[in-house]
Amino acid sequence: MIPHDILTLYSAKMIEYGIAIVFLLLFIPFWKYVQGPSAAAVPAHPRVRQPATTGADWFPIPLGLLFHRGHAWARPEPDGLVTVGLDGFAAKLVGPFAAVALPQVGTAIGQGERAWRLVAGDGRAVEMLSPLDGTIAEINADLARTPDAAHVDPYGRGWLFRVRPQRFRANSTNLLSGATARRWMDEAVAGLQRTLSPELGALAQDGGLPLTGMARVIEPDHWDTLARTHLLTEDKEEANA
Amino acid sequence: MTSTTARALPSGGWVTDKIFLGLPFAGYLKSLATPGNFAAGLIMAVGIPVIVYRFAYGLGASTNLSQTNPWGIWIGFDMLAGVALAAGGYTIATSVYIFGLKEYHPIVRPAILTGFLGYLFAVLGLCADLGRPWNLPVPLFISWGGPSVMFEIAWCVVLYLTVLGLEFLPPVFEWLGWKKALVLATKATIGLTIVGLMLSTLHQSSLGGLFLMAPTKLHPLWYSPFIPAYFFISSIAAGLSMVIVESGLSHRAFKNRIDHHVNLDKLVVGLARGASIVLFAYFFLKLQGVVDGGRWALLATGYGYWFLVEILGFALLPSLVFAYAARRAKVTLIRWTAAWTVLGIIVNRLNVSVIALNWNSPDRYIPNWMEVMVSITLVTLGISAFRWIVNRMPVLNEHELSGIRGS
Numbered sequence A: 001m002i003p004h005d006i007l008t009l010y011s012a013k014m015i016e017y018g019i020a021i022v023f024l025l026l027f028i029p030f031w032k033y034v035q036g037p038s039a040a041a042v043p044a045h046p047r048v049r050q051p052a053t054t055g056a057d058w059f060p061i062p063l064g065l066l067f068h069r070g071h072a073w074a075r076p077e078p079d080g081l082v083t084v085g086l087d088g089f090a091a092k093l094v095g096p097f098a099a100v101a102l103p104q105v106g107t108a109i110g111q112g113e114r115a116w117r118l119v120a121g122d123g124r125a126v127e128m129l130s131p132l133d134g135t136i137a138e139i140n141a142d143l144a145r146t147p148d149a150a151h152v153d154p155y156g157r158g159w160l161f162r163v164r165p166q167r168f169r170a171n172s173t174n175l176l177s178g179a180t181a182r183r184w185m186d187e188a189v190a191g192l193q194r195t196l197s198p199e200l201g202a203l204a205q206d207g208g209l210p211l212t213g214m215a216r217v218i219e220p221d222h223w224d225t226l227a228r229t230h231l232l233t234e235d236k237e238e239a240n241a
Numbered sequence B: 001m002t003s004t005t006a007r008a009l010p011s012g013g014w015v016t017d018k019i020f021l022g023l024p025f026a027g028y029l030k031s032l033a034t035p036g037n038f039a040a041g042l043i044m045a046v047g048i049p050v051i052v053y054r055f056a057y058g059l060g061a062s063t064n065l066s067q068t069n070p071w072g073i074w075i076g077f078d079m080l081a082g083v084a085l086a087a088g089g090y091t092i093a094t095s096v097y098i099f100g101l102k103e104y105h106p107i108v109r110p111a112i113l114t115g116f117l118g119y120l121f122a123v124l125g126l127c128a129d130l131g132r133p134w135n136l137p138v139p140l141f142i143s144w145g146g147p148s149v150m151f152e153i154a155w156c157v158v159l160y161l162t163v164l165g166l167e168f169l170p171p172v173f174e175w176l177g178w179k180k181a182l183v184l185a186t187k188a189t190i191g192l193t194i195v196g197l198m199l200s201t202l203h204q205s206s207l208g209g210l211f212l213m214a215p216t217k218l219h220p221l222w223y224s225p226f227i228p229a230y231f232f233i234s235s236i237a238a239g240l241s242m243v244i245v246e247s248g249l250s251h252r253a254f255k256n257r258i259d260h261h262v263n264l265d266k267l268v269v270g271l272a273r274g275a276s277i278v279l280f281a282y283f284f285l286k287l288q289g290v291v292d293g294g295r296w297a298l299l300a301t302g303y304g305y306w307f308l309v310e311i312l313g314f315a316l317l318p319s320l321v322f323a324y325a326a327r328r329a330k331v332t333l334i335r336w337t338a339a340w341t342v343l344g345i346i347v348n349r350l351n352v353s354v355i356a357l358n359w360n361s362p363d364r365y366i367p368n369w370m371e372v373m374v375s376i377t378l379v380t381l382g383i384s385a386f387r388w389i390v391n392r393m394p395v396l397n398e399h400e401l402s403g404i405r406g407s
Helices: A009-035 A086-095 A166-173 A178-193 A196-207 A214-220 A223-230 B014-019 B025-031 B037-060 B073-085 B089-098 B102-129 B137-142 B147-167 B167-177 B180-189 B187-214 B226-255 B265-293 B296-298 B302-326 B331-355 B369-390
Strands: A066-068 A072-076 A082-086 A096-100 A116-121 A125-129 A134-139 A161-165
Touching: A009 A082, A009 B265, A009 B302, A066 A178, A072 A166, A086 A125, A086 A178, A086 A214, A086 A223, A096 B296, A125 A161, A125 A223, A161 A178, A166 B167, A178 A223, B037 B102, B037 B369, B073 B102, B073 B187, B073 B226, B073 B331, B073 B369, B089 B102, B089 B147, B089 B226, B102 B167, B102 B226, B102 B265, B102 B369, B137 B147, B147 B167, B147 B187, B167 B180, B180 B187, B187 B331, B226 B265, B226 B331, B265 B296, B265 B302, B296 B302, B302 B331
Parallel strands: none
Antiparallel strands: A066 A072, A072 A082, A082 A161, A096 A116, A116 A125, A134 A161
16 A cells, blocks of 8 residues: 555545546536537538438439449440449539540549549539449540530430440449449438538429539539539549640 | 350459459459558568567567566557457447447448457467467366456457457358358347457456556556456447547548448547547546545656556547537547547556556566567558458448349
8 A cells, every 4th residue: 555644544535425526517517518419410501401302313223233432333234345424413413514535445444543524614624433443445436526415314325435344243342233322322412412502402392303513503613623522533633624 | 355144244253253352363463562562561571570480489589578577568559458449349339239329330340340350469469478379278278267367358358259250240241142141140240249248348347457466566556446447448438439540541541442321420420429428437437546545646756647648648638629529520630539549548558567567676678679560560460451351341331232243
């Protein structure tokens, strides 16, 4: 036992009880403070009510497509190639397009790496991520003449290119389909709603399709930055359009 | 390119798909040439021969341990700190499966994997520390020492490591595509979580209980009859903080694999709330230990100042910062505070087992470079194993087994 000349056993016990009481008295306000409403729980725009429709209602998930979280889709074809396009969310977020800058045939692309650019009417461009590894086998030449096809019909004639896959089975473990993809799309739309203006929120409640060029409606001056955030290409400087 | 049936995915064989990430072997080897792998390889190139040297020539040749200081950083850092920081497995699994906090389900798998690897490499560190590790089965199976705390810890850690391994089976079976086994393993989850919680409660506290046997060796400010409770309670804060740190790093390193529909920031805020409350209570319990032993006078010594740094700087301060950051949803601040708390737990375990142990002995222990190298190597091996598994198995996201991807 360490000798001490100030405290007796009784006074030590008194201090112990004192600390216990102080702890309990402090714990109550501390608990309330910690459990209090956080900024994350408070909606950025209280006026925006929950939408009547979900993200997957706005942007349906077509059967047979695998989705990358950067809002691109991939579809394995009978000939062994994989067709790639952008999804309805990306189309409505950035479109209409003045141009779609595609990689050349023979270019190697990697899953999660920047592969093509969407160029808007004001000349600003947003890059998008490839959903798989492989080599470009064919590009959609029609997009050079009618780039807005990727905006109007992203799952049909607006396809971007076909890829000779390098390891598609392994790549597909990072892609989404079915209910998982619908849940992800719901969250993608909810993420956009957290940043949007009350005007677009009102549109959402109407149950109608979202505006074309949503990013420009939400952030007129920095729409490209907003778009990159949602297309997961925000951490790299914009390539020259 | 061979033709395939409609919608079928091109396959390169089981080993290519499952082990080499779909790449041909040469391509896979080429993909390993990254700066991170180079650094890990460099550490292992030095560390593994050192481990071999330790087993070939013994503790005397490879460590600064002695009869006076038989426990070094392999016990203080690898075992005590490693086990505390691996507590995320039982804290998160218990929160989700026992307390019903289902929103934390997306972080159960990484937490259990971190726990499993933490325990595995803690046991490997222990094997390096034991003079004759090949005799480990003796206390476990042959010559039981029922009254010994060490006996309880040995059995508890072995059993819990097994439980963690079983708890991690669902992602392994998903990876292998074994649907029936997956169903069975998933059904066992609740039972395994209960057993895991019981075992963790036992050995997290028993690791502190070891020091009840050393009242004359451990500095009075750290020695307390409450030390088992200190170890257990601080392990909860350690586990929560480690999960916050691990999830932040994983979401940077494995951007392609994360489930983006999960609002991780919200979960991190919740974990910070928990860690804040636990650390707040832990700080007051530490104060009680000082009062109970009548140690006030010792606070004004060198060891006393270091003790104050530990309880004020590494317990009270992170508790308050966690509270502030959670209330304001400052996720970056929460992550830094969690890293600070992890450091604080390591400091606490090293204080108890190395720095404040034999504090009045003239023979002070300072680890030599080989001891430090072995510890760094074990941590590197743990991180590499984590990366290897996460790159292959559904740990950061859960997939549907059926559907377009096939099995």
